Amino acid sequence: MGNSGSDVAGPKGMSWMYTEQVKEHFFNPRNLLENTGDIDESQFNGYGQVGSPACGDMMKLWIKVEDDRIVDCKWQTFGCASAIASTSMMSVMVSENEGMLTEEAMKLTPTDIMERLGGLPNRKIHCSVLGDKALMKAINDFYRRSGQIDRMKVESSKVIDPETNVTDMDIQEAVLEGATDLETLQAKLKVAIGNPEIIPEVEKLLHFYVSKYYGDE
């Protein structure tokens, strides 16, 4: 990872200069479906939306699937350069050449997207995760609409804190959004406040996701 002109994954993810690929997809975004008010949704058979304006990141994704291949993929993104570049790169990856089979696309990971981008700063990894989630939602939506319910993949999550219903997925997301210690995590999710006996399990997950996404400190 890391390319000419930048140091994207510096220690503790502090530096955040962008790679040439990220800049390319930001200043020259591919497959954009411009926000002109009227969108002809009939050309697409799968739709996925993630994030919200309050979060500072929101993506809308439209896919067209023919013979189980993604032949077209369009998007709109509200967010930073990493978010825009991630959605653009992801849309290219799934629709380039003859297009990915839906099952292939389902297996696409944020790491795949980041590799094509030459890397993202640690603090921006969640942008590629968001792009990946939007894709999964869009494909699931296609499956649902085309009566292929059995092919839908739901991200199973395990409830860690029965008092607040905080799941392991919630903890993962919080870590991706910058919570790297217990205090910040608890401030974000209010997890294990009323039942401190689950703190060891929470910390185990916290450290797992921190080292997964941010490497060893």
Place this chain on the structure above:
Amino acid sequence: MLDWAHLISPMSVQAEIQKLLKGRPKQFIYMDHAATTPMDPRVKEAIDPYFVQDFGNPGGFYELGRIAKEALDDARSRVAGHLGCTPNEIIFTGSGTESDNMAIFGIAKKYESKGKHIIISAIEHHAVEYPARQLRKEGFEVSILGVDRHGKVSVNELKETLREDTILVSIMMANNEIGTFQPIAEIGEALKNHQAYFHTDACQAAGTVDIKVDTLGVDLLTLNGSKIYGPKGVGILYLRKGVRIKPLIYGGGQERGLRGGTENVPYIVGFAKALDLANENREEAVKRLTELRDYMTNELLKRIPKSMLNGHPTDRLPNSVNVTVLDIEGEAFTLFLNELGIYASTGSACTSLSLDPSHVILATGLPYECAHGSMRFTLGRNTTKEQIDYVLEVVPKIVEILRRISPLNLDEDLVKDEGKGKLKYI
């Protein structure tokens, strides 16, 4: 809801971006003076002799030391002159942050037998907020004064929050993000007969307003060099005679035992020179910047639909322009500006280390979307109308491009509501 269709040119977004970015001569338009300033050449000239020629340690017995000590004393008394205090009341530090830390921890630890209650505003710089948070962990009580839509604290609310055991009130003089001035003199007056000590972080305000400590009624005051065209890595803490603090840095007894470490003579000389220059022709500079600021603000708001000013419209720093543009995100916006050679900053979460959006914008009651779309331009000594016109030309184009990429079309009326913003549209 705005109907964009007829406003959009027939060119694709990519073509618009190419048109915007290609073929322009590279500019250098620096509009982030609230972050830091370039050193004034006259300051650079003033500090030069003290690196290699007059490099002595001011504590030295010999002539070389004496020369350094004289420079140090001279700098100190000049700074004291600007603040209207005695030289003994000026402590030189390594930064504004250090001065803030000295003030907050210093007072708290010295006077905790008199009480453990501290009051700060909701929009303090992290250099004040985080020491206060740390003190809270150590058993102090911290009250946070809310601010109104413009970012001002209420003196009445302060009076109501004061307790018998309050020992420190810290309110920054002018906010670095939204520019709003606080009623420091009024607060000083309100605290006159109370035991609590009054500290203000005046880093952004130096060179703009008079900072005579008796007029302000403060017991402690922070300044730093990097905001006034002086060196980074130097600041001061004004400490009123009779007020004591527990030091942070122990060592060789410098600064009356309050801040150990061989004095950074060149930078201290630089700081004094920068402060001299800032106060020289101050009224003229303020007038010039205010005109430029108002011109830029009015034009931005006029040329960009769904935009609004953050902070007080008039009672704000003369160089501060902070606007929220709905539907787009600040980091992406900053990157476009950067590509064109324009330097500004944003209150968006994406650019902060903690991934939290500007707590200042949120504290004024605006919803998160407004923080994510906020842009801060802070003008300076070298800013010209031509530079502003260039920015005014490209900014609406950048906004249009990002709006075409963004799926949002937020309702502007929701942010006009005076209440503590909870966005209702979802």
